[in-house]
Amino acid sequence: MFCQQCEETARGLGCTAGGVCGKDNDTACYQDAVNFALSGLAYRKIHQPAGAKVPANTVQQDKDVVAILFSTLTNVNFDKERFKTYLKTIISYRDAYPKISGEPKQCSWIPASEEDIVHLEGGIGLLAIEDENERSLFSLLLFGLKGMCAYYSHAEALGKTDADIVAFIYKGLASRFEKHSIEERTALVLECGKMGVKMLALLDEANKYYGTTAITKVHCGVGTKPGILVTGHDLKDLEMLLEQTKGTGVDVYTHGEMLVAHAHPDFAKYDNLIGNYGTSWANQKDEFPKFGGPILFTTNCLVPPPEEYRKKIFTTGSVGFAGAVHIPEKADGSKDFSEIIAMAKKCKAPQDLKLTDVTTGAGHDAVLAAAPKILQLIKEKKIRRFVVMAGCDGRHKERAYYTEFAKALPKDVIILTAGCAKFRYNRLDLGDIEGIPRVLDAGQCNDSYSLVVIALELAKVLKTDVNALPLSFNIAWYEQKAILVFLTLLSLGIKDIMIGPNLPACVSPDVLNTLVKLFGVQPNSTVEADLKKLHIV
Ligand code: FSO
Numbered sequence: 001m002f003c004q005q006c007e008e009t010a011r012g013l014g015c016t017a018g019g020v021c022g023k024d025n026d027t028a029c030y031q032d033a034v035n036f037a038l039s040g041l042a043y044r045k046i047h048q049p050a051g052a053k054v055p056a057n058t059v060q061q062d063k064d065v066v067a068i069l070f071s072t073l074t075n076v077n078f079d080k081e082r083f084k085t086y087l088k089t090i091i092s093y094r095d096a097y098p099k100i101s102g103e104p105k106q107c108s109w110i111p112a113s114e115e116d117i118v119h120l121e122g123g124i125g126l127l128a129i130e131d132e133n134e135r136s137l138f139s140l141l142l143f144g145l146k147g148m149c150a151y152y153s154h155a156e157a158l159g160k161t162d163a164d165i166v167a168f169i170y171k172g173l174a175s176r177f178e179k180h181s182i183e184e185r186t187a188l189v190l191e192c193g194k195m196g197v198k199m200l201a202l203l204d205e206a207n208k209y210y211g212t213t214a215i216t217k218v219h220c221g222v223g224t225k226p227g228i229l230v231t232g233h234d235l236k237d238l239e240m241l242l243e244q245t246k247g248t249g250v251d252v253y254t255h256g257e258m259l260v261a262h263a264h265p266d267f268a269k270y271d272n273l274i275g276n277y278g279t280s281w282a283n284q285k286d287e288f289p290k291f292g293g294p295i296l297f298t299t300n301c302l303v304p305p306p307e308e309y310r311k312k313i314f315t316t317g318s319v320g321f322a323g324a325v326h327i328p329e330k331a332d333g334s335k336d337f338s339e340i341i342a343m344a345k346k347c348k349a350p351q352d353l354k355l356t357d358v359t360t361g362a363g364h365d366a367v368l369a370a371a372p373k374i375l376q377l378i379k380e381k382k383i384r385r386f387v388v389m390a391g392c393d394g395r396h397k398e399r400a401y402y403t404e405f406a407k408a409l410p411k412d413v414i415i416l417t418a419g420c421a422k423f424r425y426n427r428l429d430l431g432d433i434e435g436i437p438r439v440l441d442a443g444q445c446n447d448s449y450s451l452v453v454i455a456l457e458l459a460k461v462l463k464t465d466v467n468a469l470p471l472s473f474n475i476a477w478y479e480q481k482a483i484l485v486f487l488t489l490l491s492l493g494i495k496d497i498m499i500g501p502n503l504p505a506c507v508s509p510d511v512l513n514t515l516v517k518l519f520g521v522q523p524n525s526t527v528e529a530d531l532k533k534l535h536i537v
């Protein structure tokens with residue numbers, strides 16, 4: 001195997017003998033095989049000559065392509081058997097298109113044997129792309145596309161779709177087998193960021209399904225009844241579970257990125273939605289055994305569970321783990337959660353982790369409602385700067401940097417955040433500036449668009465360019481949704497973004513040079529030096 005798609009990749013280079021995330025060789029290779037076949041399908045679909053006899057209706061195909069690519073994102077699916085099925089599905093979709101005369105031979109790839117797949121024979125891994133810069137650029141594109149598919153799945157679940165985004169996913173995948181100059185491949189990566197803007201805007205629109213969020217303090221204690229813990233990002237799953245647990249004596253708790261649900265008016269009406277339990281995904285092995293009841297994974301981040309609570313893991317959507325009960329979607333879009341509810345009834349109530357309450361829900365509507373006050377505070381020099389610290393958390397000790405960075409910020413600086421990175425500082429006592437909390441948490445990484453809207457609106461009102469705002473970016477990344485958000489910020493023309501704790505391993509020295517030259521992208525270093533580099537002190 002060779003995988004370098006996340007920030008925790010082995011030695012900062014690539015996982016080759018089992019993933020740091022727990023993904024084993026065979027599953028990693030099957031994921032590569034699936035990605036390879038997806039590129040074949042995309043090539044066939046895009047390059048058909050006019051008048052070719054192609055499948056007339058591709059609604060299900062498009063849905064599957066998005067869900068399957070999403071399932072190869074870090075910490076989503078560890079179940080090799082699911083990837084075997086996906087591979088067959090993709091090949092059958094591909095072969096429903098006529099072969100194109102002169103097409104690259106990769107487009108008709110059929111695995112000779114399982115052995116071939118698990119040894120990455122036939123050039124199916126990314127290392128088969130020999131040119132370092134070409135591999136770097138296609139990897140960045142592929143990772144951005146994975147992030148896009150994750151976000152698209154969420155928007156789709158809430159009824160929002162967009163043909164341009166789907167078309168770009170195919171275009172990007174097909175480019176693997178096309179001949180392109182380095183300049184063209186760079187342009188494709190930047191186009192992915194441009195499409196990222198569209199994607200995040202679509203998801204923002206989709207999330208209105210549950211009403212706009214309000215800045216809300218979320219209870220982080222526990223009740224006396226047994227509970228189900230819901231983690232991941234899929235609010236629709238949470239809603240369905242809440243409907244099905246009504247009156248059953250089973251409570252529901254959110255975990256990690258699901259925190260923002262408490263700030264949506266539509267979720268406040270459920271009295272068995274007790275609060276948020278635990279911290280970020282990275283601490284689940286310590287926190288989940290204390291929960292007592294079953295845990296529903298709606299999306300990433302799943303850490304392979306130890307025996308202690310393995311039987312209590314349920315997955316749904318793109319998530320998978322061999323041995324865990326998977327709750328499928330029915331044809332009408334509903335899901336039957338009776339099995340997890342039945343298990344919960346037999347469990348003890350959660351153990352209190354004694355965590356203080358946290359505040360979330362500072363999406364663009366909530367923040368812009370407070371805009372006159374914020375602008376006044378800027379004018380009075382009581383708010384001097386904003387720093388976007390959105391992104392992901394991770395397991396490595398070096399992420400303590402983000403706690404220290406938040407602590408070191410002068411008291412007239414406000415943090416804008418989204419994603420699970422916030423768990424590194426959302427329980428610090430950073431206070432407020434005349435009622436405006438110093439940590440404004442928009443919600444999930446899926447809500448990063450809110451931060452963009454806030455920045456663009458501020459720039460508009462202050463009649464300036466976004467890069468001239470008193471605003472710095474110190475982004476923490478871990479997985480591929482963060483890659484898409486990063487590309488999206490670049491496409492919006494945002495300069496001098498600081499990224500850490502390590503740069504993506506797939507970025508070659510030449511590609512890094514381009515990113516530095518065009519956008520001033522910079523790696524993080526020490527708190528002291530970075531506060532200066534970001535013009536905060
Ligand atoms: Fe965190 Fe995991 Fe939302 Fe990521 S839960 S790390 S960007 O997968 O999804 O922020």
Ligand code: SF4
Binds near residue numbers: 014023
């Ligand atoms: Fe390694 Fe990350 Fe890939 Fe897992 S997802 S195998 S940790 S690079």
